[in-house]
Amino acid sequence: MDTTTATALSPDQLFAFQRDGFLVVGGLLARAEVDAINTAFMAQAEAGPVPGMFDGRPDAPTADPLARLPRMMHPHHQRHLAVGDIARRYMLDGRVEGILTDLLGEAPIAAQSMYYFKPPGARGQALHQDNFYLRVQPHSCIASWIALDDADRGNGGMVAVPGSHRTDIACPEQADRSLSFSDHLVRTPEGMREEPIDLAAGDALFFGGAVIHGSYPNTSADRFRRAFICHYLPESASEVSDWYRPLVNFDGAVAERDAATGGGPCGGGTTEEKGPH
Ligand SMILES: O=C(O)CCC(=O)C(=O)O
Numbered sequence: 025m026d027t028t029t030a031t032a033l034s035p036d037q038l039f040a041f042q043r044d045g046f047l048v049v050g051g052l053l054a055r056a057e058v059d060a061i062n063t064a065f066m067a068q069a070e071a072g073p074v075p076g077m078f079d080g081r082p083d084a085p086t087a088d089p090l091a092r093l094p095r096m097m098h099p100h101h102q103r104h105l106a107v108g109d110i111a112r113r114y115m116l117d118g119r120v121e122g123i124l125t126d127l128l129g130e131a132p133i134a135a136q137s138m139y140y141f142k143p144p145g146a147r148g149q150a151l152h153q154d155n156f157y158l159r160v161q162p163h164s165c166i167a168s169w170i171a172l173d174d175a176d177r178g179n180g181g182m183v184a185v186p187g188s189h190r191t192d193i194a195c196p197e198q199a200d201r202s203l204s205f206s207d208h209l210v211r212t213p214e215g216m217r218e219e220p221i222d223l224a225a226g227d228a229l230f231f232g233g234a235v236i237h238g239s240y241p242n243t244s245a246d247r248f249r250r251a252f253i254c255h256y257l258p259e260s261a262s263e264v265s266d267w268y269r270p271l272v273n274f275d276g277a278v279a280e281r282d283a284a285t286g287g288g289p290c291g292g293g294t295t296e297e298k299g300p301h
Pocket of ligand 1: 140149
Protein backbone atom coordinates (compact mmCIF):
# COMPACT_ATOMS: atom_id res chain seq x y z
CA MET A 25 0.00 0.00 0.00
CA ASP A 26 1.36 3.40 -0.97
CA THR A 27 0.69 6.30 1.40
CA THR A 28 1.84 9.80 0.66
CA THR A 29 1.04 13.48 0.98
CA ALA A 30 -1.39 14.98 -1.49
CA THR A 31 0.43 16.72 -4.32
CA ALA A 32 0.61 15.85 -8.00
CA LEU A 33 1.02 12.09 -8.09
CA SER A 34 4.50 10.64 -8.49
CA PRO A 35 5.43 7.85 -10.91
CA ASP A 36 5.58 5.50 -7.89
CA GLN A 37 2.04 6.37 -6.92
CA LEU A 38 0.78 5.86 -10.45
CA PHE A 39 2.60 2.55 -10.59
CA ALA A 40 1.01 1.47 -7.29
CA PHE A 41 -2.45 2.38 -8.58
CA GLN A 42 -1.90 0.45 -11.80
CA ARG A 43 -0.54 -2.54 -9.86
CA ASP A 44 -3.16 -2.70 -7.07
CA GLY A 45 -6.16 -0.88 -8.52
CA PHE A 46 -6.21 1.54 -5.58
CA LEU A 47 -4.08 4.23 -3.97
CA VAL A 48 -4.08 5.92 -0.56
CA VAL A 49 -3.27 9.62 -0.50
CA GLY A 50 -2.48 10.77 3.02
CA GLY A 51 -3.56 14.11 4.44
CA LEU A 52 -5.84 15.16 1.60
CA LEU A 53 -8.06 17.17 3.96
CA ALA A 54 -6.89 19.22 6.93
CA ARG A 55 -8.28 18.49 10.40
CA ALA A 56 -10.35 21.70 10.37
CA GLU A 57 -12.01 20.67 7.09
CA VAL A 58 -12.81 17.21 8.46
CA ASP A 59 -14.34 18.73 11.59
CA ALA A 60 -16.44 21.24 9.63
CA ILE A 61 -17.80 18.52 7.33
CA ASN A 62 -18.70 16.22 10.22
CA THR A 63 -20.32 19.02 12.21
CA ALA A 64 -22.57 19.95 9.29
CA PHE A 65 -23.63 16.37 8.48
CA MET A 66 -24.27 15.45 12.12
CA ALA A 67 -26.47 18.55 12.48
CA GLN A 68 -28.35 17.64 9.29
CA ALA A 69 -28.99 14.12 10.59
CA GLU A 70 -30.44 15.59 13.79
CA ALA A 71 -32.87 17.60 11.66
CA GLY A 72 -34.48 14.38 10.38
CA PRO A 73 -35.31 12.82 7.02
CA VAL A 74 -34.83 14.60 3.68
CA PRO A 75 -36.62 12.86 0.78
CA GLY A 76 -34.18 11.39 -1.71
CA MET A 77 -31.17 11.96 0.55
CA PHE A 78 -31.67 10.66 4.08
CA ASP A 79 -34.28 8.43 5.66
CA GLY A 80 -32.80 8.22 9.17
CA ARG A 81 -35.36 8.32 11.97
CA PRO A 82 -34.03 9.79 15.24
CA ASP A 83 -36.66 7.78 17.16
CA ALA A 84 -35.90 4.42 15.47
CA PRO A 85 -35.19 1.47 17.82
CA THR A 86 -31.50 1.41 18.72
CA ALA A 87 -31.01 -2.28 17.76
CA ASP A 88 -29.90 -1.22 14.26
CA PRO A 89 -27.80 1.96 14.44
CA LEU A 90 -28.25 2.38 10.68
CA ALA A 91 -31.98 2.94 11.15
CA ARG A 92 -31.07 6.22 12.84
CA LEU A 93 -28.00 7.03 10.84
CA PRO A 94 -28.07 5.46 7.37
CA ARG A 95 -25.86 6.93 4.68
CA MET A 96 -26.86 10.18 2.97
CA MET A 97 -27.21 9.76 -0.78
CA HIS A 98 -26.36 12.45 -3.34
CA PRO A 99 -26.23 15.30 -0.80
CA HIS A 100 -24.81 17.52 -3.57
CA HIS A 101 -28.30 17.56 -5.11
CA GLN A 102 -29.67 19.41 -2.04
CA ARG A 103 -28.38 22.85 -2.91
CA HIS A 104 -30.67 24.57 -0.38
CA LEU A 105 -28.98 22.76 2.54
CA ALA A 106 -25.60 23.48 4.12
CA VAL A 107 -24.60 19.84 3.52
CA GLY A 108 -25.55 20.24 -0.14
CA ASP A 109 -23.12 23.10 -0.53
CA ILE A 110 -20.37 21.24 1.33
CA ALA A 111 -20.89 18.01 -0.61
CA ARG A 112 -20.75 19.82 -3.93
CA ARG A 113 -17.64 21.75 -2.90
CA TYR A 114 -15.73 18.66 -1.81
CA MET A 115 -17.02 16.51 -4.68
CA LEU A 116 -15.55 19.11 -7.04
CA ASP A 117 -12.47 19.92 -4.94
CA GLY A 118 -9.39 20.85 -6.96
CA ARG A 119 -7.17 18.48 -4.99
CA VAL A 120 -9.43 15.56 -5.85
CA GLU A 121 -9.62 16.70 -9.48
CA GLY A 122 -5.82 16.74 -9.80
CA ILE A 123 -5.43 13.23 -8.40
CA LEU A 124 -8.28 11.81 -10.50
CA THR A 125 -6.88 13.42 -13.64
CA ASP A 126 -3.54 11.75 -12.99
CA LEU A 127 -5.14 8.38 -12.27
CA LEU A 128 -7.50 8.45 -15.24
CA GLY A 129 -5.16 10.16 -17.66
CA GLU A 130 -8.01 12.48 -18.57
CA ALA A 131 -10.54 14.83 -16.96
CA PRO A 132 -13.03 13.34 -14.46
CA ILE A 133 -16.78 13.98 -14.29
CA ALA A 134 -18.66 13.67 -10.98
CA ALA A 135 -21.52 11.19 -10.71
CA GLN A 136 -22.28 10.74 -7.03
CA SER A 137 -21.66 11.94 -3.51
CA MET A 138 -22.44 10.06 -0.28
CA TYR A 139 -21.84 10.54 3.42
CA TYR A 140 -21.56 7.45 5.65
CA PHE A 141 -21.96 7.83 9.43
CA LYS A 142 -21.27 4.18 10.31
CA PRO A 143 -21.82 4.61 14.05
CA PRO A 144 -20.63 2.04 16.62
CA GLY A 145 -22.48 -1.25 16.09
CA ALA A 146 -23.38 -0.48 12.45
CA ARG A 147 -23.16 -3.19 9.82
CA GLY A 148 -20.70 -2.87 6.95
CA GLN A 149 -21.14 -3.09 3.20
CA ALA A 150 -20.22 -6.50 1.79
CA LEU A 151 -17.51 -6.78 -0.85
CA HIS A 152 -18.67 -5.47 -4.23
CA GLN A 153 -17.55 -3.74 -7.43
CA ASP A 154 -18.79 -0.21 -8.07
CA ASN A 155 -19.09 -0.43 -11.83
CA PHE A 156 -21.72 -3.15 -11.42
CA TYR A 157 -23.97 -0.27 -10.32
CA LEU A 158 -22.62 2.73 -12.21
CA ARG A 159 -22.33 0.79 -15.49
CA VAL A 160 -19.89 3.31 -16.92
CA GLN A 161 -18.91 2.39 -20.49
CA PRO A 162 -16.40 2.32 -22.03
CA HIS A 163 -13.76 2.18 -19.28
CA SER A 164 -14.99 2.22 -15.68
CA CYS A 165 -15.84 4.51 -12.80
CA ILE A 166 -13.43 5.58 -10.07
CA ALA A 167 -14.11 6.33 -6.40
CA SER A 168 -12.69 8.80 -3.95
CA TRP A 169 -13.28 7.64 -0.36
CA ILE A 170 -12.27 10.27 2.18
CA ALA A 171 -11.95 9.19 5.83
CA LEU A 172 -13.62 11.63 8.24
CA ASP A 173 -12.57 9.64 11.32
CA ASP A 174 -9.58 7.39 11.77
CA ALA A 175 -10.84 4.22 10.04
CA ASP A 176 -9.34 0.83 10.76
CA ARG A 177 -10.19 -2.78 11.60
CA GLY A 178 -11.64 -1.71 14.94
CA ASN A 179 -14.39 0.51 13.56
CA GLY A 180 -15.22 -1.09 10.22
CA GLY A 181 -12.57 0.47 7.99
CA MET A 182 -12.28 -0.31 4.33
CA VAL A 183 -10.91 -3.49 2.81
CA ALA A 184 -9.88 -3.95 -0.82
CA VAL A 185 -8.53 -6.80 -2.94
CA PRO A 186 -5.27 -5.80 -4.67
CA GLY A 187 -5.22 -6.84 -8.31
CA SER A 188 -9.01 -7.29 -8.54
CA HIS A 189 -9.18 -4.32 -10.94
CA ARG A 190 -8.10 -6.82 -13.60
CA THR A 191 -11.13 -9.07 -13.01
CA ASP A 192 -14.48 -8.87 -14.80
CA ILE A 193 -17.51 -7.37 -13.15
CA ALA A 194 -19.19 -10.33 -11.43
CA CYS A 195 -22.83 -11.15 -10.81
CA PRO A 196 -23.07 -10.85 -6.99
CA GLU A 197 -24.30 -13.48 -4.54
CA GLN A 198 -26.55 -12.84 -1.53
CA ALA A 199 -24.61 -11.15 1.28
CA ASP A 200 -25.00 -11.97 4.98
CA ARG A 201 -27.40 -9.23 6.11
CA SER A 202 -26.27 -9.57 9.71
CA LEU A 203 -22.88 -8.21 8.60
CA SER A 204 -23.85 -6.06 5.62
CA PHE A 205 -26.60 -3.50 5.05
CA SER A 206 -26.43 -4.25 1.32
CA ASP A 207 -27.60 -7.49 -0.34
CA HIS A 208 -24.72 -8.07 -2.71
CA LEU A 209 -21.50 -9.99 -2.18
CA VAL A 210 -18.69 -10.51 -4.66
CA ARG A 211 -16.29 -13.18 -3.45
CA THR A 212 -12.53 -12.67 -3.46
CA PRO A 213 -11.17 -14.52 -6.50
CA GLU A 214 -9.00 -17.60 -6.07
CA GLY A 215 -5.38 -16.62 -5.48
CA MET A 216 -6.20 -13.08 -4.27
CA ARG A 217 -6.82 -11.81 -0.77
CA GLU A 218 -8.47 -8.79 0.78
CA GLU A 219 -6.33 -6.23 2.54
CA PRO A 220 -7.41 -3.83 5.31
CA ILE A 221 -6.84 -0.18 4.41
CA ASP A 222 -6.23 1.74 7.63
CA LEU A 223 -6.69 5.48 7.19
CA ALA A 224 -6.37 8.56 9.37
CA ALA A 225 -9.08 11.23 9.26
CA GLY A 226 -8.40 13.34 6.16
CA ASP A 227 -6.71 10.55 4.18
CA ALA A 228 -8.27 9.44 0.90
CA LEU A 229 -8.53 6.08 -0.84
CA PHE A 230 -8.95 6.12 -4.63
CA PHE A 231 -10.03 2.94 -6.40
CA GLY A 232 -11.26 1.80 -9.78
CA GLY A 233 -14.73 0.48 -10.53
CA ALA A 234 -13.75 -3.20 -10.83
CA VAL A 235 -11.84 -3.28 -7.53
CA ILE A 236 -13.51 -5.66 -5.05
CA HIS A 237 -13.90 -3.70 -1.83
CA GLY A 238 -16.22 -3.13 1.10
CA SER A 239 -16.26 -3.10 4.88
CA TYR A 240 -17.24 -5.13 7.95
CA PRO A 241 -19.30 -4.03 10.96
CA ASN A 242 -18.12 -1.30 13.28
CA THR A 243 -17.45 -3.40 16.37
CA SER A 244 -16.07 -0.53 18.44
CA ALA A 245 -17.91 0.68 21.52
CA ASP A 246 -17.76 4.37 20.74
CA ARG A 247 -15.92 5.19 17.50
CA PHE A 248 -17.85 6.50 14.49
CA ARG A 249 -16.38 5.71 11.09
CA ARG A 250 -17.58 8.59 8.96
CA ALA A 251 -16.61 8.99 5.32
CA PHE A 252 -17.35 11.22 2.32
CA ILE A 253 -17.49 9.09 -0.81
CA CYS A 254 -17.77 10.22 -4.43
CA HIS A 255 -17.83 8.40 -7.75
CA TYR A 256 -16.57 9.76 -11.03
CA LEU A 257 -16.21 8.73 -14.65
CA PRO A 258 -13.61 9.64 -17.24
CA GLU A 259 -14.83 12.31 -19.63
CA SER A 260 -14.44 9.89 -22.56
CA ALA A 261 -17.14 7.63 -21.06
CA SER A 262 -20.26 7.63 -23.18
CA GLU A 263 -22.79 6.17 -20.74
CA VAL A 264 -23.62 5.68 -17.07
CA SER A 265 -26.55 4.21 -15.17
CA ASP A 266 -29.47 6.63 -15.22
CA TRP A 267 -29.63 6.81 -11.41
CA TYR A 268 -26.35 8.77 -11.34
CA ARG A 269 -27.45 11.48 -13.74
CA PRO A 270 -27.27 14.48 -13.94
CA LEU A 271 -23.47 14.37 -13.98
CA VAL A 272 -21.39 17.40 -13.03
CA ASN A 273 -18.19 18.71 -14.61
CA PHE A 274 -15.54 20.13 -12.29
CA ASP A 275 -16.49 23.64 -13.46
CA GLY A 276 -19.98 23.00 -12.07
CA ALA A 277 -21.76 22.61 -15.41
CA VAL A 278 -24.00 19.64 -16.14
CA ALA A 279 -22.29 16.94 -18.24
CA GLU A 280 -24.57 15.10 -20.66
CA ARG A 281 -24.02 11.36 -21.10
CA ASP A 282 -26.38 8.60 -22.24
CA ALA A 283 -28.14 6.32 -19.78
CA ALA A 284 -26.57 2.85 -19.80
CA THR A 285 -28.66 0.37 -21.75
CA GLY A 286 -26.68 -2.87 -22.00
CA GLY A 287 -27.48 -5.86 -19.77
CA GLY A 288 -25.11 -6.45 -16.87
CA PRO A 289 -23.25 -9.59 -15.79
CA CYS A 290 -26.42 -11.10 -14.27
CA GLY A 291 -28.01 -11.42 -17.69
CA GLY A 292 -30.33 -8.53 -18.34
CA GLY A 293 -29.89 -6.32 -15.31
CA THR A 294 -31.58 -6.13 -11.94
CA THR A 295 -33.11 -3.10 -10.23
CA GLU A 296 -30.15 -2.82 -7.87
CA GLU A 297 -27.77 -3.10 -10.78
CA LYS A 298 -29.08 0.21 -12.06
CA GLY A 299 -28.26 1.91 -8.76
CA PRO A 300 -28.06 2.99 -6.05
CA HIS A 301 -25.26 1.10 -4.40
O1 LIG B 1 -17.72 2.87 3.34
C1 LIG B 1 -18.01 1.68 3.28
O2 LIG B 1 -18.13 0.97 4.26
C2 LIG B 1 -18.21 1.06 1.93
C3 LIG B 1 -18.33 2.09 0.85
C4 LIG B 1 -18.26 1.50 -0.50
O3 LIG B 1 -17.88 0.39 -0.65
C5 LIG B 1 -18.62 2.28 -1.68
O4 LIG B 1 -18.99 3.44 -1.55
O5 LIG B 1 -18.55 1.73 -2.79
